Amino acid sequence: MLELRDLSKSFELHHQHGARLNVLRGLDLRLHAGECVVLSGASGAGKSTLLRVIYANYHPTFGAVHVRHDDRWIDLARATPHEVLDVRRRTLGYVSQFLRVIPRVPTLDIVAEPLLQSGVDAAAARVRAGDMLQRLNVPERLWQLPPGTFSGGEQQRVNIARGLIVPRPILLLDEPTASLDAGNRAVVAQLLQEARDAGSAVLGIFHDEDMRDRVATRLFPMQALEAA
Numbered sequence: 001m002l003e004l005r006d007l008s009k010s011f012e013l014h015h016q017h018g019a020r021l022n023v024l025r026g027l028d029l030r031l032h033a034g035e036c037v038v039l040s041g042a043s044g045a046g047k048s049t050l051l052r053v054i055y056a057n058y059h060p061t062f063g064a065v066h067v068r069h070d071d072r073w074i075d076l077a078r079a080t081p082h083e084v085l086d087v088r089r090r091t092l093g094y095v096s097q098f099l100r101v102i103p104r105v106p107t108l109d110i111v112a113e114p115l116l117q118s119g120v121d122a123a124a125a126r127v128r129a130g131d132m133l134q135r136l137n138v139p140e141r142l143w144q145l146p147p148g149t150f151s152g153g154e155q156q157r158v159n160i161a162r163g164l165i166v167p168r169p170i171l172l173l174d175e176p177t178a179s180l181d182a183g184n185r186a187v188v189a190q191l192l193q194e195a196r197d198a199g200s201a202v203l204g205i206f207h208d209e210d211m212r213d214r215v216a217t218r219l220f221p222m223q224a225l226e227a228a
């Protein structure tokens, strides 16, 4: 589903007279349907940077990010902005630690929105959004409220509901369970298992060892590089 070839990323540090920080170098990785690869390695090893490069938030300094999209391969490092958006809408999902949404929009609509964008009608989308929120133990009294004042864990569960509501062939997860209790982590593990059973490939960061053991089919170890 995803193939990284000879991928490198360095950052130019403008405040330090253009010094370069090498974060990823010559990285190769293949991700297959149905597997869950967990990025491991110390803080600063470049795990989040790698997910952002794959999601095309950052442009790689060198190398390719091949994504299986419909029946063809697209190199996101060379794709047009329009192609990147199309890949994100239908193929590549990304769930980060933080919920970033438009203020004043009710929770139910935030979760239903990706379904509406994928062509599901409004009534069905709201029903499925409610089911997802229920599974993630977000109380119904909160569904009509915007999530800005919710607790960290509640916001994270809204974020996961929104991120997983449309089944996508590839899922990138940057610590989506960081503030969840054990019960809700178990729900997320179950949702990921269901996504994998349906053929999704998952690439994620989970600092919690218990969660990592539960979801990973394989670890991908990463190490911090020396500064250039």
Ligand SMILES: Nc1ncnc2c1ncn2[C@@H]1O[C@H](COP(=O)(O)OP(=O)(O)OP(=O)(O)O)[C@@H](O)[C@H]1O
Pocket (backbone or CB within 6 Å): 011, 021, 023, 041, 042, 043, 044, 045, 046, 047, 048, 049, 050
């Ligand atoms: N936009 C940026 N500009 C400059 N340096 C950056 C940028 N993004 C990340 N870095 C640097 O890249 C290195 C790797 O950061 P990254 O967040 O990818 O690590 P990580 O392995 O995800 O760490 P953690 O486990 O603590 O989240 C760090 O030294 C960080 O300071």
